[in-house]
Amino acid sequence: MFSYIRDPYDPLQAFGLFRRRMDHLFRELDDVVGTRTQPREVWPxxxxxxxxxxxxxxxExxxxGVEDIDLSVTAESLTLRGERKEKAPEGYSVHRQERRGLRFSRSVALPARVDVERVSAEVRNGLLVVTLPKHPEDRPRSITIKTN
Amino acid sequence: MSENSKSNQIESIDATEAATSAAESTSTRPSVAPPVDIYENAEGYLVFADLPGVEGDAIDVRYEEGELSLSARRDLAAEGDPVAAEFRAVDFRRVFKIPEDVDAAAIDAEFENGVLQLRLPKAKAIQPRKINVRASA
Structure with a gap:
Protein backbone atom coordinates (compact mmCIF):
# COMPACT_ATOMS: atom_id res chain seq x y z
CA MET A 1 0.00 0.00 0.00
CA PHE A 2 1.06 3.56 -0.68
CA SER A 3 1.27 5.96 2.16
CA TYR A 4 0.23 9.51 1.53
CA ILE A 5 2.34 12.35 2.82
CA ARG A 6 0.36 15.39 3.75
CA ASP A 7 1.68 18.70 2.47
CA PRO A 8 -0.25 21.61 3.96
CA TYR A 9 0.94 23.91 1.13
CA ASP A 10 -0.18 21.71 -1.73
CA PRO A 11 -3.45 23.09 -3.10
CA LEU A 12 -3.96 19.93 -5.18
CA GLN A 13 -4.04 17.77 -2.11
CA ALA A 14 -7.74 18.36 -1.70
CA PHE A 15 -8.31 16.74 -5.11
CA GLY A 16 -6.27 13.72 -4.14
CA LEU A 17 -8.28 13.34 -0.97
CA PHE A 18 -11.51 13.73 -2.91
CA ARG A 19 -10.44 11.07 -5.40
CA ARG A 20 -9.52 8.61 -2.67
CA ARG A 21 -12.86 9.17 -0.95
CA MET A 22 -14.65 8.55 -4.23
CA ASP A 23 -12.64 5.40 -4.92
CA HIS A 24 -13.56 4.19 -1.48
CA LEU A 25 -17.22 4.97 -2.11
CA PHE A 26 -17.20 3.04 -5.38
CA ARG A 27 -15.56 0.07 -3.74
CA GLU A 28 -18.25 0.09 -1.08
CA LEU A 29 -20.96 0.36 -3.68
CA ASP A 30 -19.40 -2.55 -5.53
CA ASP A 31 -19.58 -4.62 -2.36
CA VAL A 32 -23.29 -3.98 -2.12
CA VAL A 33 -24.54 -4.16 -5.69
CA GLY A 34 -21.67 -5.34 -7.85
CA THR A 35 -20.95 -8.78 -6.50
CA ARG A 36 -22.95 -10.70 -9.09
CA THR A 37 -21.74 -8.98 -12.22
CA GLN A 38 -18.20 -8.14 -11.18
CA PRO A 39 -16.42 -10.99 -9.53
CA ARG A 40 -13.82 -9.46 -7.28
CA GLU A 41 -12.06 -12.73 -6.79
CA VAL A 42 -10.13 -14.46 -9.50
CA TRP A 43 -11.91 -17.41 -11.08
CA PRO A 44 -10.91 -20.11 -11.35
CA GLU A 60 -11.06 -25.24 -9.29
CA GLY A 65 -17.01 -30.62 -17.57
CA VAL A 66 -14.33 -31.13 -20.20
CA GLU A 67 -16.59 -29.65 -22.87
CA ASP A 68 -17.05 -26.37 -20.98
CA ILE A 69 -13.36 -25.55 -20.76
CA ASP A 70 -11.12 -24.15 -23.46
CA LEU A 71 -7.48 -24.68 -22.63
CA SER A 72 -4.67 -23.27 -24.73
CA VAL A 73 -0.97 -23.51 -24.09
CA THR A 74 2.08 -21.79 -25.52
CA ALA A 75 5.67 -22.60 -24.59
CA GLU A 76 5.53 -20.06 -21.78
CA SER A 77 1.92 -19.58 -20.82
CA LEU A 78 -1.39 -21.26 -20.31
CA THR A 79 -4.85 -19.79 -20.83
CA LEU A 80 -8.16 -21.10 -19.50
CA ARG A 81 -11.41 -19.84 -20.95
CA GLY A 82 -14.99 -20.82 -20.46
CA GLU A 83 -18.35 -19.98 -19.12
CA ARG A 84 -20.24 -21.21 -16.12
CA LYS A 85 -23.93 -20.68 -16.60
CA GLU A 86 -26.26 -19.94 -13.75
CA LYS A 87 -28.77 -22.77 -13.80
CA ALA A 88 -31.71 -21.83 -11.63
CA PRO A 89 -34.18 -24.72 -11.71
CA GLU A 90 -37.59 -23.82 -13.05
CA GLY A 91 -40.54 -23.47 -10.73
CA TYR A 92 -38.46 -22.83 -7.63
CA SER A 93 -38.09 -19.72 -5.53
CA VAL A 94 -34.59 -18.65 -4.55
CA HIS A 95 -33.35 -18.69 -0.97
CA ARG A 96 -29.74 -18.00 -1.75
CA GLN A 97 -27.51 -17.89 -4.80
CA GLU A 98 -23.83 -17.80 -4.03
CA ARG A 99 -22.63 -19.92 -6.95
CA ARG A 100 -22.56 -17.28 -9.61
CA GLY A 101 -22.54 -17.79 -13.30
CA LEU A 102 -19.61 -16.18 -15.05
CA ARG A 103 -17.44 -16.00 -18.10
CA PHE A 104 -13.78 -16.38 -17.40
CA SER A 105 -10.44 -16.08 -19.07
CA ARG A 106 -7.32 -16.57 -17.08
CA SER A 107 -3.72 -16.70 -18.19
CA VAL A 108 -0.85 -18.03 -16.19
CA ALA A 109 2.76 -17.26 -17.09
CA LEU A 110 4.93 -20.33 -16.71
CA PRO A 111 8.31 -19.97 -15.01
CA ALA A 112 10.05 -22.01 -17.74
CA ARG A 113 9.33 -23.25 -21.26
CA VAL A 114 7.15 -26.31 -21.68
CA ASP A 115 6.86 -28.94 -24.40
CA VAL A 116 3.51 -27.88 -25.89
CA GLU A 117 3.04 -31.16 -27.78
CA ARG A 118 3.13 -33.23 -24.62
CA VAL A 119 0.75 -31.23 -22.44
CA SER A 120 -2.13 -33.29 -21.05
CA ALA A 121 -5.20 -32.37 -19.03
CA GLU A 122 -8.03 -34.04 -17.19
CA VAL A 123 -11.07 -32.95 -15.19
CA ARG A 124 -12.01 -34.84 -12.07
CA ASN A 125 -14.55 -33.87 -9.41
CA GLY A 126 -14.55 -30.24 -10.50
CA LEU A 127 -10.78 -29.97 -10.49
CA LEU A 128 -8.83 -29.44 -13.71
CA VAL A 129 -5.34 -30.91 -13.65
CA VAL A 130 -2.93 -29.94 -16.43
CA THR A 131 0.45 -31.61 -16.70
CA LEU A 132 2.98 -29.52 -18.63
CA PRO A 133 6.26 -31.36 -19.28
CA LYS A 134 9.17 -28.94 -19.39
CA HIS A 135 11.02 -28.23 -22.60
CA PRO A 136 14.11 -30.50 -22.64
CA GLU A 137 16.43 -27.49 -22.61
CA ASP A 138 14.70 -26.01 -19.59
CA ARG A 139 14.88 -29.05 -17.37
CA PRO A 140 17.28 -28.73 -14.51
CA ARG A 141 20.45 -30.75 -15.01
CA SER A 142 22.57 -31.73 -12.17
CA ILE A 143 26.22 -31.01 -12.88
CA THR A 144 28.92 -33.08 -11.36
CA ILE A 145 31.56 -30.89 -9.88
CA LYS A 146 35.01 -32.21 -10.35
CA THR A 147 37.56 -31.93 -7.65
CA ASN A 148 41.27 -31.92 -8.18
CA MET B 1 -40.71 -7.99 4.37
CA SER B 2 -43.61 -9.58 6.19
CA GLU B 3 -43.15 -11.58 9.34
CA ASN B 4 -44.33 -14.67 7.62
CA SER B 5 -41.70 -14.62 4.91
CA LYS B 6 -39.02 -13.92 7.49
CA SER B 7 -39.78 -17.04 9.43
CA ASN B 8 -39.38 -19.02 6.22
CA GLN B 9 -35.81 -17.89 5.66
CA ILE B 10 -33.11 -20.48 5.67
CA GLU B 11 -30.58 -19.50 8.27
CA SER B 12 -26.93 -20.19 7.82
CA ILE B 13 -25.26 -21.18 11.05
CA ASP B 14 -21.71 -19.98 11.42
CA ALA B 15 -19.72 -22.83 9.94
CA THR B 16 -16.44 -21.90 11.58
CA GLU B 17 -18.04 -22.05 15.00
CA ALA B 18 -19.63 -25.38 14.23
CA ALA B 19 -16.36 -26.71 12.86
CA THR B 20 -14.34 -25.99 15.96
CA SER B 21 -16.20 -28.66 17.90
CA ALA B 22 -14.22 -31.22 19.87
CA ALA B 23 -13.87 -33.59 16.93
CA GLU B 24 -12.05 -31.03 14.81
CA SER B 25 -9.98 -29.27 17.43
CA THR B 26 -6.77 -31.13 16.69
CA SER B 27 -6.98 -30.55 12.98
CA THR B 28 -4.72 -27.96 11.39
CA ARG B 29 -6.73 -27.99 8.19
CA PRO B 30 -8.69 -24.83 7.66
CA SER B 31 -12.44 -25.06 7.52
CA VAL B 32 -14.10 -23.11 4.74
CA ALA B 33 -17.70 -22.44 3.80
CA PRO B 34 -18.40 -23.54 0.21
CA PRO B 35 -20.70 -21.37 -1.93
CA VAL B 36 -24.24 -22.70 -1.90
CA ASP B 37 -27.48 -22.18 -3.83
CA ILE B 38 -30.78 -23.02 -2.14
CA TYR B 39 -34.12 -23.21 -3.93
CA GLU B 40 -37.56 -24.12 -2.68
CA ASN B 41 -40.90 -25.12 -4.13
CA ALA B 42 -44.03 -26.67 -2.67
CA GLU B 43 -42.56 -30.18 -2.69
CA GLY B 44 -39.16 -29.50 -1.24
CA TYR B 45 -35.76 -27.85 -1.25
CA LEU B 46 -32.92 -28.06 -3.72
CA VAL B 47 -29.41 -27.38 -2.49
CA PHE B 48 -26.27 -27.05 -4.62
CA ALA B 49 -22.78 -26.74 -3.14
CA ASP B 50 -19.46 -26.27 -4.91
CA LEU B 51 -16.98 -28.83 -3.61
CA PRO B 52 -14.18 -28.93 -6.19
CA GLY B 53 -11.52 -31.55 -5.68
CA VAL B 54 -13.55 -33.59 -3.20
CA GLU B 55 -14.06 -37.34 -3.65
CA GLY B 56 -17.65 -38.54 -3.50
CA ASP B 57 -17.01 -40.72 -0.45
CA ALA B 58 -15.48 -37.80 1.49
CA ILE B 59 -18.81 -35.99 1.71
CA ASP B 60 -20.99 -36.19 4.77
CA VAL B 61 -24.55 -34.89 4.70
CA ARG B 62 -26.71 -34.89 7.82
CA TYR B 63 -30.18 -33.72 8.59
CA GLU B 64 -31.14 -33.61 12.23
CA GLU B 65 -33.79 -31.63 14.05
CA GLY B 66 -34.25 -29.12 11.30
CA GLU B 67 -30.55 -28.65 10.69
CA LEU B 68 -28.86 -29.59 7.48
CA SER B 69 -25.11 -29.95 7.74
CA LEU B 70 -22.68 -30.57 4.92
CA SER B 71 -19.09 -31.48 5.47
CA ALA B 72 -16.53 -32.64 2.97
CA ARG B 73 -12.84 -33.30 3.14
CA ARG B 74 -10.59 -32.18 0.30
CA ASP B 75 -7.17 -33.73 -0.01
CA LEU B 76 -4.99 -32.48 -2.83
CA ALA B 77 -2.24 -34.42 -4.52
CA ALA B 78 0.92 -32.67 -3.34
CA GLU B 79 3.24 -33.34 -6.24
CA GLY B 80 6.34 -31.21 -6.61
CA ASP B 81 7.18 -27.85 -5.11
CA PRO B 82 4.45 -25.23 -5.03
CA VAL B 83 5.14 -22.27 -7.33
CA ALA B 84 1.83 -20.53 -6.68
CA ALA B 85 -1.03 -21.64 -4.47
CA GLU B 86 -4.46 -20.04 -4.42
CA PHE B 87 -6.28 -22.94 -2.78
CA ARG B 88 -5.38 -25.84 -0.57
CA ALA B 89 -6.56 -28.95 1.22
CA VAL B 90 -9.48 -27.94 3.42
CA ASP B 91 -12.54 -29.18 5.23
CA PHE B 92 -15.65 -27.74 3.64
CA ARG B 93 -18.42 -27.15 6.13
CA ARG B 94 -21.81 -25.50 6.09
CA VAL B 95 -24.83 -25.76 8.36
CA PHE B 96 -28.34 -24.50 7.64
CA LYS B 97 -31.53 -24.29 9.61
CA ILE B 98 -34.35 -25.50 7.41
CA PRO B 99 -37.61 -23.87 8.51
CA GLU B 100 -39.99 -26.62 7.43
CA ASP B 101 -40.06 -30.32 8.17
CA VAL B 102 -38.13 -32.46 5.76
CA ASP B 103 -38.69 -36.14 5.08
CA ALA B 104 -35.20 -37.20 6.22
CA ALA B 105 -35.46 -40.71 4.81
CA ALA B 106 -36.18 -39.37 1.34
CA ILE B 107 -33.21 -36.96 1.09
CA ASP B 108 -31.34 -37.61 -2.11
CA ALA B 109 -27.74 -36.61 -2.83
CA GLU B 110 -25.86 -36.55 -6.10
CA PHE B 111 -22.28 -35.47 -6.81
CA GLU B 112 -21.18 -34.48 -10.27
CA ASN B 113 -18.27 -32.38 -11.53
CA GLY B 114 -17.48 -31.25 -8.01
CA VAL B 115 -21.01 -30.01 -7.33
CA LEU B 116 -23.15 -31.61 -4.65
CA GLN B 117 -26.87 -31.58 -5.35
CA LEU B 118 -29.33 -32.35 -2.56
CA ARG B 119 -33.05 -32.86 -2.83
CA LEU B 120 -34.91 -32.50 0.43
CA PRO B 121 -38.57 -33.40 0.03
CA LYS B 122 -40.84 -31.71 2.54
CA ALA B 123 -42.63 -33.97 4.97
CA LYS B 124 -45.90 -35.20 3.49
CA ALA B 125 -47.91 -33.53 6.26
CA ILE B 126 -46.91 -30.05 5.13
CA GLN B 127 -47.01 -30.60 1.40
CA PRO B 128 -49.98 -29.07 -0.30
CA ARG B 129 -52.38 -31.86 -1.24
CA LYS B 130 -54.47 -31.84 -4.31
CA ILE B 131 -57.82 -33.38 -3.57
CA ASN B 132 -59.50 -35.09 -6.40
CA VAL B 133 -63.17 -34.31 -6.57
CA ARG B 134 -65.16 -37.29 -7.67
CA ALA B 135 -68.15 -36.60 -9.72
CA SER B 136 -71.05 -38.78 -8.78
CA ALA B 137 -72.27 -40.50 -11.87
Whole structure:
Protein backbone atom coordinates (compact mmCIF):
# COMPACT_ATOMS: atom_id res chain seq x y z
CA MET A 1 0.00 0.00 0.00
CA PHE A 2 1.06 3.56 -0.68
CA SER A 3 1.27 5.96 2.16
CA TYR A 4 0.23 9.51 1.53
CA ILE A 5 2.34 12.35 2.82
CA ARG A 6 0.36 15.39 3.75
CA ASP A 7 1.68 18.70 2.47
CA PRO A 8 -0.25 21.61 3.96
CA TYR A 9 0.94 23.91 1.13
CA ASP A 10 -0.18 21.71 -1.73
CA PRO A 11 -3.45 23.09 -3.10
CA LEU A 12 -3.96 19.93 -5.18
CA GLN A 13 -4.04 17.77 -2.11
CA ALA A 14 -7.74 18.36 -1.70
CA PHE A 15 -8.31 16.74 -5.11
CA GLY A 16 -6.27 13.72 -4.14
CA LEU A 17 -8.28 13.34 -0.97
CA PHE A 18 -11.51 13.73 -2.91
CA ARG A 19 -10.44 11.07 -5.40
CA ARG A 20 -9.52 8.61 -2.67
CA ARG A 21 -12.86 9.17 -0.95
CA MET A 22 -14.65 8.55 -4.23
CA ASP A 23 -12.64 5.40 -4.92
CA HIS A 24 -13.56 4.19 -1.48
CA LEU A 25 -17.22 4.97 -2.11
CA PHE A 26 -17.20 3.04 -5.38
CA ARG A 27 -15.56 0.07 -3.74
CA GLU A 28 -18.25 0.09 -1.08
CA LEU A 29 -20.96 0.36 -3.68
CA ASP A 30 -19.40 -2.55 -5.53
CA ASP A 31 -19.58 -4.62 -2.36
CA VAL A 32 -23.29 -3.98 -2.12
CA VAL A 33 -24.54 -4.16 -5.69
CA GLY A 34 -21.67 -5.34 -7.85
CA THR A 35 -20.95 -8.78 -6.50
CA ARG A 36 -22.95 -10.70 -9.09
CA THR A 37 -21.74 -8.98 -12.22
CA GLN A 38 -18.20 -8.14 -11.18
CA PRO A 39 -16.42 -10.99 -9.53
CA ARG A 40 -13.82 -9.46 -7.28
CA GLU A 41 -12.06 -12.73 -6.79
CA VAL A 42 -10.13 -14.46 -9.50
CA TRP A 43 -11.91 -17.41 -11.08
CA PRO A 44 -10.91 -20.11 -11.35
CA UNK A 45 -8.38 -20.28 -8.55
CA UNK A 46 -5.23 -22.12 -9.57
CA UNK A 47 -2.28 -23.89 -8.01
CA UNK A 48 0.97 -24.37 -9.84
CA UNK A 49 3.61 -26.88 -8.78
CA UNK A 50 7.05 -27.74 -10.15
CA UNK A 51 8.09 -31.41 -10.24
CA UNK A 52 11.47 -30.75 -11.91
CA UNK A 53 10.35 -32.51 -15.10
CA UNK A 54 6.98 -30.81 -15.42
CA UNK A 55 4.67 -28.15 -14.12
CA UNK A 56 1.35 -29.24 -12.72
CA UNK A 57 -1.49 -26.77 -12.75
CA UNK A 58 -4.69 -27.39 -10.82
CA UNK A 59 -7.78 -25.21 -11.18
CA GLU A 60 -11.06 -25.24 -9.29
CA UNK A 61 -13.84 -25.48 -11.86
CA UNK A 62 -16.89 -26.86 -10.00
CA UNK A 63 -19.83 -27.58 -12.28
CA UNK A 64 -17.79 -27.59 -15.45
CA GLY A 65 -17.01 -30.62 -17.57
CA VAL A 66 -14.33 -31.13 -20.20
CA GLU A 67 -16.59 -29.65 -22.87
CA ASP A 68 -17.05 -26.37 -20.98
CA ILE A 69 -13.36 -25.55 -20.76
CA ASP A 70 -11.12 -24.15 -23.46
CA LEU A 71 -7.48 -24.68 -22.63
CA SER A 72 -4.67 -23.27 -24.73
CA VAL A 73 -0.97 -23.51 -24.09
CA THR A 74 2.08 -21.79 -25.52
CA ALA A 75 5.67 -22.60 -24.59
CA GLU A 76 5.53 -20.06 -21.78
CA SER A 77 1.92 -19.58 -20.82
CA LEU A 78 -1.39 -21.26 -20.31
CA THR A 79 -4.85 -19.79 -20.83
CA LEU A 80 -8.16 -21.10 -19.50
CA ARG A 81 -11.41 -19.84 -20.95
CA GLY A 82 -14.99 -20.82 -20.46
CA GLU A 83 -18.35 -19.98 -19.12
CA ARG A 84 -20.24 -21.21 -16.12
CA LYS A 85 -23.93 -20.68 -16.60
CA GLU A 86 -26.26 -19.94 -13.75
CA LYS A 87 -28.77 -22.77 -13.80
CA ALA A 88 -31.71 -21.83 -11.63
CA PRO A 89 -34.18 -24.72 -11.71
CA GLU A 90 -37.59 -23.82 -13.05
CA GLY A 91 -40.54 -23.47 -10.73
CA TYR A 92 -38.46 -22.83 -7.63
CA SER A 93 -38.09 -19.72 -5.53
CA VAL A 94 -34.59 -18.65 -4.55
CA HIS A 95 -33.35 -18.69 -0.97
CA ARG A 96 -29.74 -18.00 -1.75
CA GLN A 97 -27.51 -17.89 -4.80
CA GLU A 98 -23.83 -17.80 -4.03
CA ARG A 99 -22.63 -19.92 -6.95
CA ARG A 100 -22.56 -17.28 -9.61
CA GLY A 101 -22.54 -17.79 -13.30
CA LEU A 102 -19.61 -16.18 -15.05
CA ARG A 103 -17.44 -16.00 -18.10
CA PHE A 104 -13.78 -16.38 -17.40
CA SER A 105 -10.44 -16.08 -19.07
CA ARG A 106 -7.32 -16.57 -17.08
CA SER A 107 -3.72 -16.70 -18.19
CA VAL A 108 -0.85 -18.03 -16.19
CA ALA A 109 2.76 -17.26 -17.09
CA LEU A 110 4.93 -20.33 -16.71
CA PRO A 111 8.31 -19.97 -15.01
CA ALA A 112 10.05 -22.01 -17.74
CA ARG A 113 9.33 -23.25 -21.26
CA VAL A 114 7.15 -26.31 -21.68
CA ASP A 115 6.86 -28.94 -24.40
CA VAL A 116 3.51 -27.88 -25.89
CA GLU A 117 3.04 -31.16 -27.78
CA ARG A 118 3.13 -33.23 -24.62
CA VAL A 119 0.75 -31.23 -22.44
CA SER A 120 -2.13 -33.29 -21.05
CA ALA A 121 -5.20 -32.37 -19.03
CA GLU A 122 -8.03 -34.04 -17.19
CA VAL A 123 -11.07 -32.95 -15.19
CA ARG A 124 -12.01 -34.84 -12.07
CA ASN A 125 -14.55 -33.87 -9.41
CA GLY A 126 -14.55 -30.24 -10.50
CA LEU A 127 -10.78 -29.97 -10.49
CA LEU A 128 -8.83 -29.44 -13.71
CA VAL A 129 -5.34 -30.91 -13.65
CA VAL A 130 -2.93 -29.94 -16.43
CA THR A 131 0.45 -31.61 -16.70
CA LEU A 132 2.98 -29.52 -18.63
CA PRO A 133 6.26 -31.36 -19.28
CA LYS A 134 9.17 -28.94 -19.39
CA HIS A 135 11.02 -28.23 -22.60
CA PRO A 136 14.11 -30.50 -22.64
CA GLU A 137 16.43 -27.49 -22.61
CA ASP A 138 14.70 -26.01 -19.59
CA ARG A 139 14.88 -29.05 -17.37
CA PRO A 140 17.28 -28.73 -14.51
CA ARG A 141 20.45 -30.75 -15.01
CA SER A 142 22.57 -31.73 -12.17
CA ILE A 143 26.22 -31.01 -12.88
CA THR A 144 28.92 -33.08 -11.36
CA ILE A 145 31.56 -30.89 -9.88
CA LYS A 146 35.01 -32.21 -10.35
CA THR A 147 37.56 -31.93 -7.65
CA ASN A 148 41.27 -31.92 -8.18
CA MET B 1 -40.71 -7.99 4.37
CA SER B 2 -43.61 -9.58 6.19
CA GLU B 3 -43.15 -11.58 9.34
CA ASN B 4 -44.33 -14.67 7.62
CA SER B 5 -41.70 -14.62 4.91
CA LYS B 6 -39.02 -13.92 7.49
CA SER B 7 -39.78 -17.04 9.43
CA ASN B 8 -39.38 -19.02 6.22
CA GLN B 9 -35.81 -17.89 5.66
CA ILE B 10 -33.11 -20.48 5.67
CA GLU B 11 -30.58 -19.50 8.27
CA SER B 12 -26.93 -20.19 7.82
CA ILE B 13 -25.26 -21.18 11.05
CA ASP B 14 -21.71 -19.98 11.42
CA ALA B 15 -19.72 -22.83 9.94
CA THR B 16 -16.44 -21.90 11.58
CA GLU B 17 -18.04 -22.05 15.00
CA ALA B 18 -19.63 -25.38 14.23
CA ALA B 19 -16.36 -26.71 12.86
CA THR B 20 -14.34 -25.99 15.96
CA SER B 21 -16.20 -28.66 17.90
CA ALA B 22 -14.22 -31.22 19.87
CA ALA B 23 -13.87 -33.59 16.93
CA GLU B 24 -12.05 -31.03 14.81
CA SER B 25 -9.98 -29.27 17.43
CA THR B 26 -6.77 -31.13 16.69
CA SER B 27 -6.98 -30.55 12.98
CA THR B 28 -4.72 -27.96 11.39
CA ARG B 29 -6.73 -27.99 8.19
CA PRO B 30 -8.69 -24.83 7.66
CA SER B 31 -12.44 -25.06 7.52
CA VAL B 32 -14.10 -23.11 4.74
CA ALA B 33 -17.70 -22.44 3.80
CA PRO B 34 -18.40 -23.54 0.21
CA PRO B 35 -20.70 -21.37 -1.93
CA VAL B 36 -24.24 -22.70 -1.90
CA ASP B 37 -27.48 -22.18 -3.83
CA ILE B 38 -30.78 -23.02 -2.14
CA TYR B 39 -34.12 -23.21 -3.93
CA GLU B 40 -37.56 -24.12 -2.68
CA ASN B 41 -40.90 -25.12 -4.13
CA ALA B 42 -44.03 -26.67 -2.67
CA GLU B 43 -42.56 -30.18 -2.69
CA GLY B 44 -39.16 -29.50 -1.24
CA TYR B 45 -35.76 -27.85 -1.25
CA LEU B 46 -32.92 -28.06 -3.72
CA VAL B 47 -29.41 -27.38 -2.49
CA PHE B 48 -26.27 -27.05 -4.62
CA ALA B 49 -22.78 -26.74 -3.14
CA ASP B 50 -19.46 -26.27 -4.91
CA LEU B 51 -16.98 -28.83 -3.61
CA PRO B 52 -14.18 -28.93 -6.19
CA GLY B 53 -11.52 -31.55 -5.68
CA VAL B 54 -13.55 -33.59 -3.20
CA GLU B 55 -14.06 -37.34 -3.65
CA GLY B 56 -17.65 -38.54 -3.50
CA ASP B 57 -17.01 -40.72 -0.45
CA ALA B 58 -15.48 -37.80 1.49
CA ILE B 59 -18.81 -35.99 1.71
CA ASP B 60 -20.99 -36.19 4.77
CA VAL B 61 -24.55 -34.89 4.70
CA ARG B 62 -26.71 -34.89 7.82
CA TYR B 63 -30.18 -33.72 8.59
CA GLU B 64 -31.14 -33.61 12.23
CA GLU B 65 -33.79 -31.63 14.05
CA GLY B 66 -34.25 -29.12 11.30
CA GLU B 67 -30.55 -28.65 10.69
CA LEU B 68 -28.86 -29.59 7.48
CA SER B 69 -25.11 -29.95 7.74
CA LEU B 70 -22.68 -30.57 4.92
CA SER B 71 -19.09 -31.48 5.47
CA ALA B 72 -16.53 -32.64 2.97
CA ARG B 73 -12.84 -33.30 3.14
CA ARG B 74 -10.59 -32.18 0.30
CA ASP B 75 -7.17 -33.73 -0.01
CA LEU B 76 -4.99 -32.48 -2.83
CA ALA B 77 -2.24 -34.42 -4.52
CA ALA B 78 0.92 -32.67 -3.34
CA GLU B 79 3.24 -33.34 -6.24
CA GLY B 80 6.34 -31.21 -6.61
CA ASP B 81 7.18 -27.85 -5.11
CA PRO B 82 4.45 -25.23 -5.03
CA VAL B 83 5.14 -22.27 -7.33
CA ALA B 84 1.83 -20.53 -6.68
CA ALA B 85 -1.03 -21.64 -4.47
CA GLU B 86 -4.46 -20.04 -4.42
CA PHE B 87 -6.28 -22.94 -2.78
CA ARG B 88 -5.38 -25.84 -0.57
CA ALA B 89 -6.56 -28.95 1.22
CA VAL B 90 -9.48 -27.94 3.42
CA ASP B 91 -12.54 -29.18 5.23
CA PHE B 92 -15.65 -27.74 3.64
CA ARG B 93 -18.42 -27.15 6.13
CA ARG B 94 -21.81 -25.50 6.09
CA VAL B 95 -24.83 -25.76 8.36
CA PHE B 96 -28.34 -24.50 7.64
CA LYS B 97 -31.53 -24.29 9.61
CA ILE B 98 -34.35 -25.50 7.41
CA PRO B 99 -37.61 -23.87 8.51
CA GLU B 100 -39.99 -26.62 7.43
CA ASP B 101 -40.06 -30.32 8.17
CA VAL B 102 -38.13 -32.46 5.76
CA ASP B 103 -38.69 -36.14 5.08
CA ALA B 104 -35.20 -37.20 6.22
CA ALA B 105 -35.46 -40.71 4.81
CA ALA B 106 -36.18 -39.37 1.34
CA ILE B 107 -33.21 -36.96 1.09
CA ASP B 108 -31.34 -37.61 -2.11
CA ALA B 109 -27.74 -36.61 -2.83
CA GLU B 110 -25.86 -36.55 -6.10
CA PHE B 111 -22.28 -35.47 -6.81
CA GLU B 112 -21.18 -34.48 -10.27
CA ASN B 113 -18.27 -32.38 -11.53
CA GLY B 114 -17.48 -31.25 -8.01
CA VAL B 115 -21.01 -30.01 -7.33
CA LEU B 116 -23.15 -31.61 -4.65
CA GLN B 117 -26.87 -31.58 -5.35
CA LEU B 118 -29.33 -32.35 -2.56
CA ARG B 119 -33.05 -32.86 -2.83
CA LEU B 120 -34.91 -32.50 0.43
CA PRO B 121 -38.57 -33.40 0.03
CA LYS B 122 -40.84 -31.71 2.54
CA ALA B 123 -42.63 -33.97 4.97
CA LYS B 124 -45.90 -35.20 3.49
CA ALA B 125 -47.91 -33.53 6.26
CA ILE B 126 -46.91 -30.05 5.13
CA GLN B 127 -47.01 -30.60 1.40
CA PRO B 128 -49.98 -29.07 -0.30
CA ARG B 129 -52.38 -31.86 -1.24
CA LYS B 130 -54.47 -31.84 -4.31
CA ILE B 131 -57.82 -33.38 -3.57
CA ASN B 132 -59.50 -35.09 -6.40
CA VAL B 133 -63.17 -34.31 -6.57
CA ARG B 134 -65.16 -37.29 -7.67
CA ALA B 135 -68.15 -36.60 -9.72
CA SER B 136 -71.05 -38.78 -8.78
CA ALA B 137 -72.27 -40.50 -11.87
Missing amino acids: RVNLADTKDAFILQA IPGL
